[in-house]
Amino acid sequence: FDRTMSTSSSDDERPERTTGPVPRQFIKINTKGDSFELVEEELQNVLDAVPEGMPISVVCVVGAFRTGKSFALDLFLRYLRHTDDPAKNVRTEDPPPDKAHEEWLMKDGGTLEGIAEHNKDNGECQQTLKHSGFSWRPGNIRNTTGMWIWSQPFIRHNPKAGAPGEPDEVAVLLVDTQGMFDMETTQMLTAAIFGLSTLVSSYLVYNVEKRIQEDNLQHLALFTEYGRVALQSFQDATSAGPPQPFQTLQFLVRDFQDFDDEDDVEKSVAEQEPYLSQVLDKEAAHKDLKEVRTHIGMCFENASVFMLPHPGSEVPKKRYSGDLSLVNSSFLALFHRLAVSIFGTNSPKPTPKEAQNELGAVVKKRMQNRYLMASELLSYVKNYVNVFHEAVQGEGVFPEAKTLLAATAEANNYNALEQGTKAYRAAMDKICGSKEAYVAPSKITEEHKRHLAACLKHYDRIASLGPKEKILEFRDKLEGNLKDMYDEYIENNKHKAPDMLRLLSILIMICSATYFLSSIINMFCWPPATIHFDFEYADVCTSTLHGMK
Structure with missing residues (x-):
């Protein structure tokens, strides 16, 4: 993989707003779609914006191309922007579950940020300048390439604040990734993007369509092979049970069709956990399928699922312009609960219901049982990129997880x-x-x-x-x-020291010169004839000697 800058393909370049936060591309794909490069300066600028000494939470969204990852991220941006002031988020009672999203959804207007336009003449995808968000568009042409990070860290109240070792605030970083299996990118590069996202994130959102299928689990198991080797390394080094190498995995199931009643928010949320338990049930699976599920459980500390209904028939159409009034209210109501589960309410005094809904939110990036700071993340990213670069120089297969472990260790x-x-x-x-x-x-x-x-x-x-x-x-x-x-x-x-020595030497020289001069004068002086000072030679000579002494 190229580690030096090169000319980017047209769909890598998006117009930037002159002011305000924008997405920054820190992993670029070459025109052939078979290698990538790290744009270190872009990532460094974002990390420098995080207050020193503040832990970070890195939320990455991965999944197949054209499944709505960037669309979801722009809704996340709206939620984060309009819950950024903890003092304004304190409430005495909870809004109705099907109305909670109305507090933040329309505050920036009725059109979702990030909607991009496709230029039929040159094939470029350009983001509309009047909006600021992760670029997305309806249709079947790929939009996002490489990896993008939002330039503004969101400072969030830590739901665990007050517990021993827990900070009061956390800086949340949002990362958008290129979709997998787009028919333009090599399998190796697809594996690299997914693998890099898994290694960097503290909260990995795996975006899938309609249901969690076996191929989703198989791909996830392949890309987290690093975790298995890391786990084995811990077992060799310690007798105690080792921690899982990755933190939180969430399956985000889009266009889920099997809700009993998608308009009932609480009931739909209650259906989520049983569905995941059914999918990951090792006892009901065949031997080879059981191994995949066991592997996933060994690699992630926490695994959850969140299902969303279809956003509405207008959203997938090519003419859709981001009008939020055309999005189904059931989708938006459940999306609010999704946002709370990932980012919390950002309230220092949440209601009992809010506290329950934000359990597990704002997952801080951790490395070896300590929270990672923004200044440290770049070292890890550089090492991971170098590992993938070395792998493609060989046989072009997915790099051994052991080398990724070595890269992590070296950065640490x-x-x-x-x-x-x-x-x-x-x-x-x-x-x-x-x-x-x-x-x-x-x-x-x-x-x-x-x-x-x-x-x-x-x-x-x-x-x-x-x-x-x-x-x-x-x-x-x-x-x-x-x-x-x-x-x-x-x-x-x-x-x-010479300043003191110079002063001392000058004093010694003055004393020596004075002693020498007094000796010379003493040789040519005699006692005065009278006791009165009458300006005789002997009087002047004697007075000079007394003055020098």
């Missing part, structure tokens, strides 16, 4: 090293940095030993993924870096 070790280096520099700069005065070398050595031990302890706590020799390799590198920095601090401190 690198982040631990970087954090240790930054912490050491920040601490030592306060003691003997360039702006500080001269410090006794023994004091610098003492502080170096103290902060070195603290940084290595921090590294040992974070760097716990992958082969032990690789962890020790990065640890040795960290220790070497900190010792080099210590040597620099000692050397720079020496340059501050």
Whole structure:
């Protein structure tokens, strides 16, 4: 896979609004549809917008092409934009379930953002400039290529705030992905997009049509093979039960036709879990099908399902322009519950009903039992992209999961090293940095030993993924870096000493010169003839000697 920038295909390029948030393409597909590249700057700019020290939640939507992924994401955007102020989300009573979506759906007007127009002359898909959203359009021509991330992180109240180790707020990042099996993209690239989405996300929405079919499960099992090898690695390293390598998987079933009554929101929601239990029932499946279900359960900490009815007969038509009044109210009412289940209500004081509905929402990205920060995510993405690049240079098959585990471990070790280096520099700069005065070398050595031990302890706590020799390799590198920095601090401190030495040497020179001059004068002086100062030579000579003393 290309890791350097290249000319993008026409359907990769979309007009941008001059102001306001927009989708940013951080994975681009080449014109042949057989390789991709990471646009590091685009991803970095989005991650830089996340407040420092705030955990992130990465919500990715994946699935077959032309199944409404981007359409759903633009509805998510509306919900997130209009519930972004926690103070305005506090309510004393719940609205009727079939009316809750009306609070946010139409606040930006009646046309859904992101609707794109297809230019018949050049084949380009262009997003309408008066709207801002993930690009989508009705019809059977593919629209989204590569991977896109919304440029604005959404700061959400953490439903678990107040619990030990839980932050008050989380930055939510939305990611749209190229649809699978579009007849223009190679199988390898399809696997790569799905695999990369699974590795990066904390909440993976797997968009499927009408029902969960066996081929959906088979593809999911293939793309999460990484999880099986990661799980095996944990089992080899520890005697305790290992955690699943991925976090939350949600099957989003579109155009579900088997609701008892799709207009009854509560009843339709209650039907969701039994349906998933039926699909994933290992006891009822044949041996080979049972293995697939067992594998999925071993790879994801949580699996859920949400079914949505058909949005209405007008929505799939080519002439559909995003008019939300044409969308079935039953679809919108259930979509509201879907949004709450993923993003929460963003209320610091939810009602009992809201608290129940947002259980499991705002899943924070976690790596080795700690929450991941935005500044760390780029390292992982770069490593994963490199893995897929190396795979296509070989036989062009889906890369071994073991190599993906190694990439994750390397990124994790690198982040631990970087954090240790930054912490050491920040601490030592306060003691003997360039702006500080001269410090006794023994004091610098003492502080170096103290902060070195603290940084290595921090590294040992974070760097716990992958082969032990690789962890020790990065640890040795960290220790070497900190010792080099210590040597620099000692050397720079020496340059501050000459100012004091110069002053001391000048004083010694003045004293020496004074002593020498007094000795010379004393050789040519004699006692005055009288005790009175009458300006005789002896009087002047004696006064000079007394002054020098």
